[in-house]
Amino acid sequence: MFWSRDMPSPSSIFSAYASMTASVMLVRSMANDLIPHPVRGYLLNAFRYFIKPTSPLLTLIIEESSGITRNQVFDAAEVYLSSRLSPENERLKISKSPKDKNLMIRLEKGEKLVDWFDGVELKWRFICAESEKNNNNNPNDMGMRSEKRYFEVSFNKKHKEMVLGSYLPLILEKAKEMKDEERVLKMHTLNTSYCYPGVKWDSINLEHPSTFDTLAMEAEAKNAVIQDLNRFVKRKEFYKRVGRAWKRGYLLYGPPGTGKSSLIAAMANYLKFDIYDLQLANIVRDSDLRKLLLATANRSILVIEDIDCSVDLPDRRHADAHNDVCVVDELAQLTLSGLLNFIDGLWSSCGDERIIIFTTNHKERLDPALLRPGRMDMHIHMSYCSYHGFRLLASNYLGISCEQEHHLFGEIEGLIEDTHITPAQVAEELMKTEDSEHALESFVKLLKRKKMEGDVCENETPDGDGEAKKRKINGKQRKTTLRNTQRQTQRRTRRGTSL
Numbered sequence: 001m002f003w004s005r006d007m008p009s010p011s012s013i014f015s016a017y018a019s020m021t022a023s024v025m026l027v028r029s030m031a032n033d034l035i036p037h038p039v040r041g042y043l044l045n046a047f048r049y050f051i052k053p054t055s056p057l058l059t060l061i062i063e064e065s066s067g068i069t070r071n072q073v074f075d076a077a078e079v080y081l082s083s084r085l086s087p088e089n090e091r092l093k094i095s096k097s098p099k100d101k102n103l104m105i106r107l108e109k110g111e112k113l114v115d116w117f118d119g120v121e122l123k124w125r126f127i128c129a130e131s132e133k134n135n136n137n138n139p140n141d142m143g144m145r146s147e148k149r150y151f152e153v154s155f156n157k158k159h160k161e162m163v164l165g166s167y168l169p170l171i172l173e174k175a176k177e178m179k180d181e182e183r184v185l186k187m188h189t190l191n192t193s194y195c196y197p198g199v200k201w202d203s204i205n206l207e208h209p210s211t212f213d214t215l216a217m218e219a220e221a222k223n224a225v226i227q228d229l230n231r232f233v234k235r236k237e238f239y240k241r242v243g244r245a246w247k248r249g250y251l252l253y254g255p256p257g258t259g260k261s262s263l264i265a266a267m268a269n270y271l272k273f274d275i276y277d278l279q280l281a282n283i284v285r286d287s288d289l290r291k292l293l294l295a296t297a298n299r300s301i302l303v304i305e306d307i308d309c310s311v312d313l314p315d316r317r318h319a320d321a322h323n324d325v326c327v328v329d330e331l332a333q334l335t336l337s338g339l340l341n342f343i344d345g346l347w348s349s350c351g352d353e354r355i356i357i358f359t360t361n362h363k364e365r366l367d368p369a370l371l372r373p374g375r376m377d378m379h380i381h382m383s384y385c386s387y388h389g390f391r392l393l394a395s396n397y398l399g400i401s402c403e404q405e406h407h408l409f410g411e412i413e414g415l416i417e418d419t420h421i422t423p424a425q426v427a428e429e430l431m432k433t434e435d436s437e438h439a440l441e442s443f444v445k446l447l448k449r450k451k452m453e454g455d456v457c458e459n460e461t462p463d464g465d466g467e468a469k470k471r472k473i474n475g476k477q478r479k480t481t482l483r484n485t486q487r488q489t490q491r492r493t494r495r496g497t498s499l
């Protein structure tokens with residue numbers, strides 16, 4: 001081994017160490033004699049604090065609760081870490097509650113896990129510390145066991161800013177996405193059973209399979225809706241800054257069977273929002289309406305279907321004839337814009353991330369107050385099936401992808417553009433057989449038949465783009481048809497939603 005003259009020799013190091021130890025012992029014994037016990041403890045602690053080697057690691061403690069509320073970072077970490085498990089983990093906790101879709105996997109106490117973010121190593125540990133709480137004032141108290149659960153995450157100190165500013169926010173966001181994924185959506189409808197005084201919400205799982213991928217709608221309109229929803233959910237701060245309730249209103253209009261209810265389900269599935277289906281025809285008192293609205297949760301969609309029929313006051317008066325006259329008078333004063341103001345008022349004070357959707361087959365019959373700018377944020381016209389819509393349905397129902405061609409497609413394209421056929425009718429026809437050739441042949445026959453019969457769009461809404469002119473029936477016939485449709489939709493409204 002190389003040894004330099006300038007370096008202290010091993011024997012000198014040893015003698016220096018021996019003399020230092022001796023002097024520490026001497027100081028200690030002097031201190032024992034001279035310094036009172038409590039002061040001595042304090043000085044020793046201070047001495048240890050200054051001479052202890054500094055660790056390059058910083059450890060964050062993430063406790064389960066902060067005060068009486070749960071700690072969101074803990075909940076998020078629990079969910080996030082379940083996606084970061086490694087083969088090294090030896091003990092995991094598995095659970096599933098009735099409302100969960102899948103098994104929940106969580107770290108068992110003591111388990112460790114290493115995560116990497118931006119090239120930085122983060123060491124996680126889940127700790128459950130049991131402690132005994134003794135209530136000294138109560139002689140009968142044998143002590144209560146309580147469990148303190150927390151995560152520890154350690155990393156190099158120099159990454160503190162990055163962990164606090166980027167890593168933990170990412171965990172919160174990721175966990176929210178994962179929880180949304182897991183979430184079973186609910187459809188809330190009114191319970192108006194006679195054994196229950198008043199009305200209340202009843203919920204069932206929303207298992208409507210409609211998504212934006214299965215919805216036949218013009219690509220531009222569909223993208224506009226998706227972008228609008230994305231913008232809405234991201235703008236919490238914006239709504240706060242401009243002093244508006246964080247809500248968005250959509251009016252869906254178009255003939256029956258064009259996908260209004262399917263679009264609502266697609267929106268709910270996309271946003272993972274529950275649906276509250278408010279059948280106004282079943283609400284008798286303003287106080288009930290208020291109670292119902294207060295019982296709706298944030299991140300939900302309030303739906304009022306067939307709005308032109310639901311607030312048809314003479315009909316509601318008739319339906320509620322067994323109730324007292326004052327109530328009838330109260331209802332007669334209920335206008336759509338009044339209802340909206342009422343909802344706005346409630347939501348401004350106690351609602352976040354709310355969507356309200358009205359549907360109608362007859363936009364022209366709506367209260368103009370509802371249509372004025374700023375009332376319903378987006379008007380969405382659901383119309384007859386276009387060739388583009390047909391291709392999407394053919395892909396969904398017959399498995400003929402949008403890139404594939406078929407010898408009947410050219411003929412269908414020519415026929416469908418001049419025929420008023422709803423996506424519901426197309427879907428029904430394509431479902432009749434699994435043999436795609438056969439299905440398309442009979443679909444062509446249907447289109448030809450409709451064209452020959454000079455099929456009309458008796459429920460189409462005139463919207464200024466000339467569609468009203470396409471109608472080939474006279475006014476009298478049309479009124480009868482509209483009345484029948486209205487009766488039909490009123491019946492449906494009373495029965496419950498068509499979602």
Ligand SMILES: Nc1ncnc2c1ncn2[C@@H]1O[C@H](COP(=O)(O)OP(=O)(O)OP(=O)(O)O)[C@@H](O)[C@H]1O
Binds near residue numbers: 217255262422424
């Ligand atoms: N645009 C569409 N894309 C895909 N499927 C559709 C579409 N429109 C209708 N359908 C099919 O037709 C069925 C009925 O449609 P939906 O209930 O959404 O129509 P609607 O416009 O709400 O009708 P209504 O005015 O009678 O309430 C749906 O369950 C779906 O199978």
Ligand SMILES: [Mg+2]
Binds near residue numbers: 359
């Ligand atoms: Mg509908």
